[in-house]
Amino acid sequence: QVQLVQSGSDLKKPGASVKVSCKASGYTFTKYGMNWVRQAPGQGPEWMGWIDTNTGNPTYAQGFRGRFVFSLDTSASTTYLQISRLKPEDTAVYYCAREGVALPQYYYYMDVWGNGATVTVSS
Amino acid sequence: QSVLTQPPSVSAAPGQKVAISCSGATSNIGSNYVFWYQQFPGIAPKLLIYDTNKRPSGIPDRFSGSKSGTSATLGISGLQTGDEAVYYCTSWDTSLSGVFGGGTKLTVL
Numbered sequence: 001q002v003q004l005v006q007s008g009s010d011l012k013k014p015g016a017s018v019k020v021s022c023k024a025s026g027y028t029f030t031k032y033g034m035n036w037v038r039q040a041p042g043q044g045p046e047w048m049g050w051i052d053t054n055t056g057n058p059t060y061a062q063g064f065r066g067r068f069v070f071s072l073d074t075s076a077s078t079t080y081l082q083i084s085r086l087k088p089e090d091t092a093v094y095y096c097a098r099e100g101v102a103l104p105q106y107y108y109y110m111d112v113w114g115n116g117a118t119v120t121v122s123s
Numbered sequence: 124q125s126v127l128t129q130p131p132s133v134s135a136a137p138g139q140k141v142a143i144s145c146s147g148a149t150s151n152i153g154s155n156y157v158f159w160y161q162q163f164p165g166i167a168p169k170l171l172i173y174d175t176n177k178r179p180s181g182i183p184d185r186f187s188g189s190k191s192g193t194s195a196t197l198g199i200s201g202l203q204t205g206d207e208a209v210y211y212c213t214s215w216d217t218s219l220s221g222v223f224g225g226g227t228k229l230t231v232l
Contacts, residue, residue, distance in 0.1 A: 043227045044125050044224060045168065046223065047210060047221030047222070061221070062220060084143075095168075100173070108215040108221050109174075110158070112170075113167040113169070116167050
């Protein structure tokens with residue numbers, strides 16, 4: 001079955017960087033794009049953008065341009081989210097969510113979600 | 124502050140029906156599909172409704188979705204205590220971004 005397994009929790013100091021992973025299984029990785037979604041404590045989800053897993057081309061939502069980078073390791077069926085110059089307000093659970101329609105189309109249809117990776121930024 | 128507006132909470136008795144509203148704009152709900160997710164504490168959101176009114180396989184027909192103009196509604200009938208969760212609506216916006224509601228906590232009394 002389709003499954004997305006994310007890396008565990010991370011505690012970082014302000015100014016540091018973090019890299020969150022999302023390993024896919026149960027389907028052909030390069031056939032479906034991957035979304036990233038942030039959920040701050042007690043808040044609703046926030047769409048961060050997505051990456052075309054066939055071309056590696058990322059698209060970032062406004063507010064997630066500059067410090068946030070999506071990348072791939074197609075040989076490992078894994079997507080990464082790297083956040084640099086961390087701020088306390090980056091404290092959140094970060095989810096990867098598979099795009100439910102096959103590439104090259106982008107439909108904004110997140111059908112399967114990862115288990116979430118908690119990033120805590122505190123001095 | 125979320126782009127889509129949902130009531131913070133709704134409640135109903137077991138066996139009853141509840142409707143959760145989601146209000147947006149012509150740039151999102153008014154011109155694109157709506158998706159609904161169910162989230163339990165500490166667990167990732169789960170897709171309940173896609174394309175405004177379709178259910179993925181495995182989602183019971185107690186869950187339904189509809190849309191009128193710039194508002195969407197999630198209906199849940201035959202309420203069960205296991206339905207207690209937070210429900211989120213989301214849609215694509217013509218500004219080229221996904222937008223979410225702030226979530227509605229359902230209490231089954």
